[in-house]
Amino acid sequence: MNKAQLVEAITDKMGGRQQASDAVDAVLDAIIRAVVSGERVSVTGFGSFEKVERPARYARNPQTGERVRVKKTSVPRFRAGQGFKDLVSGSKRLPKNDTAVKKAPKGSLSGGTKTTAKAAAKKATKKATAAAKKATAKKTTAKKTAAKKAPAKRTTAKKASAKKTTAKKSSAKKASAKKTAAKKSAKKAPAKKATAKKAPARKAAGRRTTAKKTTARKR
Numbered sequence: 725m726n727k728a729q730l731v732e733a734i735t736d737k738m739g740g741r742q743q744a745s746d747a748v749d750a751v752l753d754a755i756i757r758a759v760v761s762g763e764r765v766s767v768t769g770f771g772s773f774e775k776v777e778r779p780a781r782y783a784r785n786p787q788t789g790e791r792v793r794v795k796k797t798s799v800p801r802f803r804a805g806q807g808f809k810d811l812v813s814g815s816k817r818l819p820k821n822d823t824a825v826k827k828a829p830k831g832s833l834s835g836g837t838k839t840t841a842k843a844a845a846k847k848a849t850k851k852a853t854a855a856a857k858k859a860t861a862k863k864t865t866a867k868k869t870a871a872k873k874a875p876a877k878r879t880t881a882k883k884a885s886a887k888k889t890t891a892k893k894s895s896a897k898k899a900s901a902k903k904t905a906a907k908k909s910a911k912k913a914p915a916k917k918a919t920a921k922k923a924p925a926r927k928a929a930g931r932r933t934t935a936k937k938t939t940a941r942k943r
Contacts, residue, residue: 759800769807776801 725733731744738744758765759773766772780796810816 767805769805771802771804771808773800773802775799 727748731741731748734747735741735744738747755765755773759775762775764772764774776799778794778797778799781794783792783794784790785792804812807816811818
């Protein structure tokens with residue numbers, strides 16, 4: 725079993741492939757960092773990981789049989805725990821609800837990765853289409869609201885212009901009415917003057933007739 729198969733085996737327990745991969749990576753990274761720094765990582769029932777120092781020594785090349793000097797080095801070592809040894813040897817049986825890793829069937833890994841890749845691609849396309857639909861819906865609603873606001877502004881402008889024109893017309897009518905009234909009053913004033921002038925003429929004629937009558941009586 726490789727790392728990919730291990731991730732696939734614990735996917736159901738971790739709630740997803742990505743969560744399982746992150747868990748495996750985190751555990752392995754923590755073990756490696758601890759061992760490199762010289763610490764001993766011990767998991768009860770499973771085993772322990774530790775760093776071991778190998779001094780310089782001589783060894784033989786298996787192909788040529790020549791004696792070769794090997795430098796001093798450090799190597800990692802894993803020692804299985806007693807519980808792990810007992811389960812492997814068969815002296816103990818695994819519990820019914822075991823947490824042991826099951827072997828994945830041949831060909832299931834590749835098929836599973838393909839199916840998961842297809843599912844991920846489908847999800848990505850669905851998300852992209854949903855985002856595109858939302859964007860288009862927002863644009864259409866914005867256009868509709870702008871179109872609704874524009875006629876309202878036009879109607880208000882028309883109403884304002886209509887009010888202005890009616891005001892102008894009413895003011896023009898009032899001015900014309902005032903002008904006609906002034907003209908009528910001007911026409912009436914000369915007539916009064918003429919009547920005033922005619923009245924003294926009549927009085928003078930009356931005086932002349934009375935004078936003529938008196939002179940005739942005297943004679």
